[in-house]
Amino acid sequence: xxxxxxxxxxEMTTTLNENAANxxxxxxxxxxxxxxxxxxxxxxxxxxxxxxxxxxTYGQLNENKSNAVLICHALTGDQFVAETxxxxxxxxxxxxxxGSGKTIDTERYFVICSNILxxxxxxxxxxxxxxxxxxxxxxxxxxxTVADMVRVQARLIDHLGIDQLFAVLGGSMGGMQVxxxxxxxxxxVFAAVPIATAARHxxxxxxxxxxxxxxxxxxxxxxxxxxxxxxxxxHRGLAVARMAAHITYLSQSALHRKFGRKLQERDAISYxxxxxxxxxxxxxxxxxxxxxRFDANSYLYTTRAMDYFDLGxxxxxxxxxxxxxxxxxxxxxxxxxxxxxxxEGNREIVHALNAVAANVSFAEIESDKGHDAFLLKEPExxxxxxxxxxxxxxxRGLPK
Amino acid sequence: xxxxxxxxxxEMTTTLNENAANxxxxxxxxxxxxxxxxxxxxxxxxxxxxxxxxxxTYGQLNENKSNAVLICHALTGDQFVAETxxxxxxxxxxxxxxGSGKTIDTERYFVICSNILxxxxxxxxxxxxxxxxxxxxxxxxxxxTVADMVRVQARLIDHLGIDQLFAVLGGSMGGMQVxxxxxxxxxxVFAAVPIATAARHxxxxxxxxxxxxxxxxxxxxxxxxxxxxxxxxxHRGLAVARMAAHITYLSQSALHRKFGRKLQERDAISYxxxxxxxxxxxxxxxxxxxxxRFDANSYLYTTRAMDYFDLGxxxxxxxxxxxxxxxxxxxxxxxxxxxxxxxEGNREIVHALNAVAANVSFAEIESDKGHDAFLLKEPExxxxxxxxxxxxxxxRGLPK
Numbered sequence: 018x019x020x021x022x023x024x025x026x027x028e029m030t031t032t033l034n035e036n037a038a039n040x041x042x043x044x045x046x047x048x049x050x051x052x053x054x055x056x057x058x059x060x061x062x063x064x065x066x067x068x069x070x071x072x073x074t075y076g077q078l079n080e081n082k083s084n085a086v087l088i089c090h091a092l093t094g095d096q097f098v099a100e101t102x103x104x105x106x107x108x109x110x111x112x113x114x115x116g117s118g119k120t121i122d123t124e125r126y127f128v129i130c131s132n133i134l135x136x137x138x139x140x141x142x143x144x145x146x147x148x149x150x151x152x153x154x155x156x157x158x159x160x161x162t163v164a165d166m167v168r169v170q171a172r173l174i175d176h177l178g179i180d181q182l183f184a185v186l187g188g189s190m191g192g193m194q195v196x197x198x199x200x201x202x203x204x205x206v207f208a209a210v211p212i213a214t215a216a217r218h219x220x221x222x223x224x225x226x227x228x229x230x231x232x233x234x235x236x237x238x239x240x241x242x243x244x245x246x247x248x249x250x251x252h253r254g255l256a257v258a259r260m261a262a263h264i265t266y267l268s269q270s271a272l273h274r275k276f277g278r279k280l281q282e283r284d285a286i287s288y289x290x291x292x293x294x295x296x297x298x299x300x301x302x303x304x305x306x307x308x309x310r311f312d313a314n315s316y317l318y319t320t321r322a323m324d325y326f327d328l329g330x331x332x333x334x335x336x337x338x339x340x341x342x343x344x345x346x347x348x349x350x351x352x353x354x355x356x357x358x359x360x361e362g363n364r365e366i367v368h369a370l371n372a373v374a375a376n377v378s379f380a381e382i383e384s385d386k387g388h389d390a391f392l393l394k395e396p397e398x399x400x401x402x403x404x405x406x407x408x409x410x411x412x413r414g415l416p417k
Numbered sequence: 418x419x420x421x422x423x424x425x426x427x428e429m430t431t432t433l434n435e436n437a438a439n440x441x442x443x444x445x446x447x448x449x450x451x452x453x454x455x456x457x458x459x460x461x462x463x464x465x466x467x468x469x470x471x472x473x474t475y476g477q478l479n480e481n482k483s484n485a486v487l488i489c490h491a492l493t494g495d496q497f498v499a500e501t502x503x504x505x506x507x508x509x510x511x512x513x514x515x516g517s518g519k520t521i522d523t524e525r526y527f528v529i530c531s532n533i534l535x536x537x538x539x540x541x542x543x544x545x546x547x548x549x550x551x552x553x554x555x556x557x558x559x560x561x562t563v564a565d566m567v568r569v570q571a572r573l574i575d576h577l578g579i580d581q582l583f584a585v586l587g588g589s590m591g592g593m594q595v596x597x598x599x600x601x602x603x604x605x606v607f608a609a610v611p612i613a614t615a616a617r618h619x620x621x622x623x624x625x626x627x628x629x630x631x632x633x634x635x636x637x638x639x640x641x642x643x644x645x646x647x648x649x650x651x652h653r654g655l656a657v658a659r660m661a662a663h664i665t666y667l668s669q670s671a672l673h674r675k676f677g678r679k680l681q682e683r684d685a686i687s688y689x690x691x692x693x694x695x696x697x698x699x700x701x702x703x704x705x706x707x708x709x710r711f712d713a714n715s716y717l718y719t720t721r722a723m724d725y726f727d728l729g730x731x732x733x734x735x736x737x738x739x740x741x742x743x744x745x746x747x748x749x750x751x752x753x754x755x756x757x758x759x760x761e762g763n764r765e766i767v768h769a770l771n772a773v774a775a776n777v778s779f780a781e782i783e784s785d786k787g788h789d790a791f792l793l794k795e796p797e798x799x800x801x802x803x804x805x806x807x808x809x810x811x812x813r814g815l816p817k
Contacts, residue, residue, distance in 0.1 A: 061688035160688040220672040220696045221664065227697045228660045230690060231704070232632055235653035253635035260628045261661050264621065269756070272620040278727060286725055288461035288560040290630060290717060294724065296620045297627045304631070317690060324694065325686055327678060356669070356756075 044139045045103050046096060047072050051172045059168075060325075063159040067148065070173050071139025072096050072131035075115065076123035078177070084415055085179045086121060087170065088130040089187030089194035092262075092319050093311060095138040098130045099123065104310045113394045120403045125415065126183065133194075134169045135161045135319055137312035144245055144312045155314060156242035163190070163326045167197040174205070181205050183413055184406065188212035188350075188391035189358060190319070193326045196366065199347070200328060200339035208409040210402065212350040213391040215362035216336050216369065217327035222357060225265055226320035229258030233313045242314055255313045256304030263303045268354035268387030272296060329369075336365065337372035346412070347377040348405040350398060352390040378405060444539045445503050446496060447472050451572045459568075460725075463559040467548065470573050471539025472496050472531035475515065476523035478579070484815055485579045486521060487570065488530040489587030489594035492662075492719050493711060495538040498530045499523065504710045513794045520803045525815065526583065533594075534569045535561045535719055537712035544645055544712045555714060556642035563590070563726045567597040574605070581605050583813055584806065588612035588750075588791035589758060590719070593726045596766065599747070600728060600739035608809040610802065612750040613791040615762035616736050616769065617727035622757060625665055626720040629658030633713045642714055655713045656704030663703045668754035668787030672696060729769075736765065737772035746812070747777040748805040750798060752790040778805060 049070050051057075056064035073096040078085060088098050088111065099115040101108060115121040115128055132140035135158065143158035150157075174182065185198045185206050192214025199209040218226075233239055236254030240247050267275075276296035280286070283293065292298040329336035347370055351363035360381050370377040380401045384390040390398070410417075449470050451457075456464035473496040478485060488498050488511065499515040501508060515521040515528055532540035535558065543558035550557075574582065585598045585606050592614025599609040618626075633639055636654030640647050664672075676696035680686070683693065692698040729736035747770055751763035760781050770777040780801045784790040790798070810817075 156690070160690075217678060219669065220676045220678065220694075221667075221669045223678070223694050224660075224664045224672060224696050224700055227692075227694075227700055228657060228664065231660060231701070232635075232657045234690075235632075235657055236635065237637060257628060257632045257635055257657065260624075260631060264624045264628065267621075269619065269621045269759075272624060276620040278617060278620065278623070290556070290560075290634075290721065292627075294620075294623050294627075296624050300624055300627055301631070321690065359669075 044071065046139065047074065048139060049173065049176055051169065051176060057165070057168050057172065059159050059165045060162045061159050065141075065159060068134065068141045068169055068172075069139065069145070070131050070141075070169060071136075072129060072173060073098065073100065075099050075128040076126055078127040078179070079415075082179050083181070083183060083413060084126050085174075085177070085182050086126040086128045087174065087182050087185045087198075088115070088121075088128060089166075089170070089185065089191035089198075090130060090133065091187070091189040091191045092323065093259075093307070093316075094191065095136065096130045096132045097138075098128065102310075105306070110392060114399060114402075120399045121186070121406070125410070125417070129173070129177070131170055131173050133166045133319065135166075135315060135322065137315035140169070142312070143242075143314035143318055153245035155245060158314070158318065160321055161318060162322050163193045163197050164201065164331075166322065167194050167201065170194070170198075171202060171205070181207055183415065184208040184210060184409065186210040186212070187214075189214055189388065190323050192358075193323065193328075196328055196339070199343065199345050200331075203340075203343045203345055206345045207413055208346045208348070208406070210348050210350070210405070211363070211366060213352055213355050213358045213363070213388055214366075215358050216329055216339075216366050218324050219362065223324045225262065226324055228261050229320060230317050232257040232261070233317060236313075239313060242317075244313070250308070251313045252308040255308045255311065255316060256301075258316060259307040259311075260300045260304040263300060265357045266387060266389045268356065268385055270354060270385045271387050271389075274385070336369035340370055340375050341373045343370075343373065343375050345375070346405075346409050347375060348402065349377065349379045350391070350402070351379075351381045352384045352386070352388070352395075352398075353381060354385045355388045355390060357388040444471065446539065447474065448539060449573065449576055451569065451576060457565070457568050457572065459559050459565045460562045461559050465541075465559060468534065468541045468569055468572075469539065469545070470531050470541075470569060471536075472529060472573060473498065473500065474530075475499050475528040476526055478527040478577070479815075482579050483581070483583060483813060484526050485574075485577070485582050486526040486528045487574065487582050487585045487598070488515070488521075488528060489566075489570070489585065489591035489598075490530060490533065491587070491589040491591045492723065493659075493707070493716075494591065495536065496530045496532045497538075498528065502710075505706070510792060514799060514802075520799045521586070521806070525810070525817070529573070529577070531570055531573050533566045533719065535566075535715060535722065537715035540569075542712070543642070543714035543718055553643075553645035555645060558714070558718065560721055561718060562722050563593045563597050564601065564731075566722065567594050567601065570594070570598075571602060571605070581607055583815065584608040584610060584809065586610040586612070587614075589614055589788065590723050592758075593723065593728075596728055596739075599743065599745050600731075603740075603743045603745055606745045607813055608746045608748070608806070610748050610750070610805070611763070611766060613752055613755050613758045613763070613788055614766075615758050616729055616739075616766050618724050619762065623724045625661065626724055628661050629720060630717050632657040632661065633717060636713075639713060642717075644713070650708070651713045652708040655708050655711065655716060656701075658716060659707040659711075660700045660704040663700060665757045666787055666789045668756065668785055670754060670785045671787050671789075674785070736769035740770055740775050741773045743770075743773065743775050745775070746805075746809050747775060748802065749777065749779045750791070750802070751779075751781045752784045752786070752788070752795075752798075753781060754785045755788045755790060757788040
């Protein structure tokens with residue numbers, strides 16, 4: 018009996034291995050070819066040409082192009098901010114926040130979100146074909162950084178003919194991109210909203226990423242990163258990576274409140290390795306569904322970009338120097354139960370901004386939902402953000 | 418270059434795959450065959466006979482057998498408490514605490530520690546031969562609980578002719594065994610010291626265990642648990658499981674203090690997937706060395722036993738009822754930065770003991786070392802524990 022129950026676990030994984038083929042799916046939406054003449058110089062020294070960027074927009078750009086809001090997505094997010102996701106059929110990841118009449122009102126703002134460089138939702142990344150070899154890049158794709166992601170976004174904003182963004186917002190890795198924008202393209206950012214983030218990735222966070230990467234690399238179907246050429250995909254490794262990461266997105270208390278020790282569709286423990294507990298079943302589900310929409314090499318590249326993020330390091334270790342002379346208005350958010358990007362790391366950003374007398378607000382939002390809170394309907398967060406945007410819009414002279 | 422660097426990672430793993438053969442190693446030390454006539458009735462309903470128990474002792478049992486101290490080991494611990502480990506060559510896991518003239522003084526106490534049921538250091542477990550089939554048990558080994566571990570320990574104590582233990586001590590899963598001893602064999606425990614533990618496993622901890630199990634089960638060399646018959650071992654999966662778990666043993670601040678963002682034997686990041694950061698190198702080392710001494714199925718069984726632990730559940734959900742009428746003296750310890758077994762869970766134990774007017778002390782030790790603190794030289798912990806044991810020894814009439 019135990020054997021059978023265990024079998025069920027593997028069966029679930031196997032079934033989804035066969036269904037998962039995200040690399041073959043045509044992802045709908047806007048596309049632009051960038052860096053055709055002038056390559057993007059990446060931090061690693063590579064000059065990357067012919068970059069495809071997949072993006073979505075919501076609302077209308079006004080006449081003087083002053084109402085553009087750039088949203089930067091997180092590690093496993095994508096450009097489908099405020100519409101049904103074409104692969105999962107679920108609502109856009111920030112559709113509670115972004116839309117007609119919502120906090121980020123698409124009647125008022127022109128909202129842009131692009132899939133990051135090295136992503137797997139249409140923007141050039143390791144699963145795409147290297148034009149020089151005619152084969153998928155795999156690990157030959159250059160290792161990209163948060164700064165590189167932002168360089169490519171800046172090209173997109175150029176392409177859209179926008180000189181200055183009204184606001185740049187993002188949580189987690191999206192927040193890192195916001196900081197990068199504010200530091201390196203200060204004059205192009207009127208208002209910046211880094212949420213649940215940090216100016217540098219912590220040792221603990223690097224450690225969790227390394228576990229995820231090792232889980233992927235330990236899967237024989239990873240094939241040294243060459244799986245696209247071999248018609249394989251390290252689904253099991255990627256699912257384990259996602260499960261480990263997912264725990265870090267929730268708080269201890271949220272897990273307790275949501276699941277506690279509740280059993281999954283049974284009255285008593287099974288004395289086996291089936292998912293007896295709801296929390297196990299939930300995690301397995303998170304792992305299994307993730308592989309349907311995400312590419313394993315893209316996961317390696319994107320986690321690596323976060324590990325490498327250390328904004329102060331670009332300014333002789335003095336984070337404040339990243340913001341010296343800035344005219345950008347900042348609003349920094351953290352969530353009390355977020356242990357992945359704790360308040361402390363967000364406060365470091367605020368202190369650096371204070372040290373150069375920047376215009377900065379800081380709100381620590383009371384929530385027991387952990388890091389995930391930035392993706393959820395948190396009324397206080399929405400209220401404070403709405404107030405900040407309202408004030409900034411007035412200053413920018415945007416009509417109501 | 419990136420490809421080569423990545424190769425190095427896998428090479429490390431492969432090398433150790435070949436070296437690792439803990440299931441074939443003869444583990445030295447004491448052995449006893451128990452349950453030869455009277456099987457142990459396990460929680461899952463199986464009557465288990467012919468159980469081998471591997472154990473070590475330190476010091477001398479006094480004439481009236483009143484100076485015995487049972488130490489219960491944690492998830493990946495073993496019976497080698499206070500001597501060089503025969504496989505790793507490292508000092509015993511509690512050798513700072515246990516020894517001649519130390520806090521648990523082997524000149525005064527007779528210290529016993531046995532490898533747990535379902536372990537892999539000599540006590541019967543899934544890697545052993547099922548006498549009925551002549552093949553390794555694998556997943557046919559009955560799923561055991563913390564209560565089952567203690568049932569087998571109680572048989573060992575019977576075998577040693579000891580009616581009452583002077584003290585039972587243990588941290589983490591060892592602490593769960595202490596609680597089980599104190600609840601089910603109250604009259605046999607003069608003093609009990611549960612350390613950095615909980616009366617029930619939390620949702621977050623079940624979740625982390627499930628990630629580890631899925632990492633093992635995702636490894637094709639796991640072979641549905643049947644790897645011993647196929648001369649394989651899921652080293653890669655087990656290494657990933659260990660890496661994920663290891664992060665939970667340390668605190669965020671300990672990781673920051675120990676590693677921060679320091680690079681490993683290089684001056685700059687490599688733009689690749691090699692272990693650029695010291696914390697990555699450290700974690701990989703933890704994973705790789707673990708597989709040399711631990712059996713993957715044993716890891717599944719032991720994590721499951723912890724998940725299933727819910728002492729109050731045996732007493733209609735009222736933990737206090739587990740201790741009603743107890744004469745045992747308790748000293749409960751927690752560590753401030755332990756987020757795996759936080760103070761809160763230890764305090765629940767204290768509250769339950771208070772509710773039945775038990776004799777209980779509680780010490781929350783200030784430490785930034787996380788859960789690992791219970792294994793390290795923490796002077797305040799040693800001092801308070803020493804004082805408690807001294808007082809209890811006086812009450813028990815043990816000579817200095």
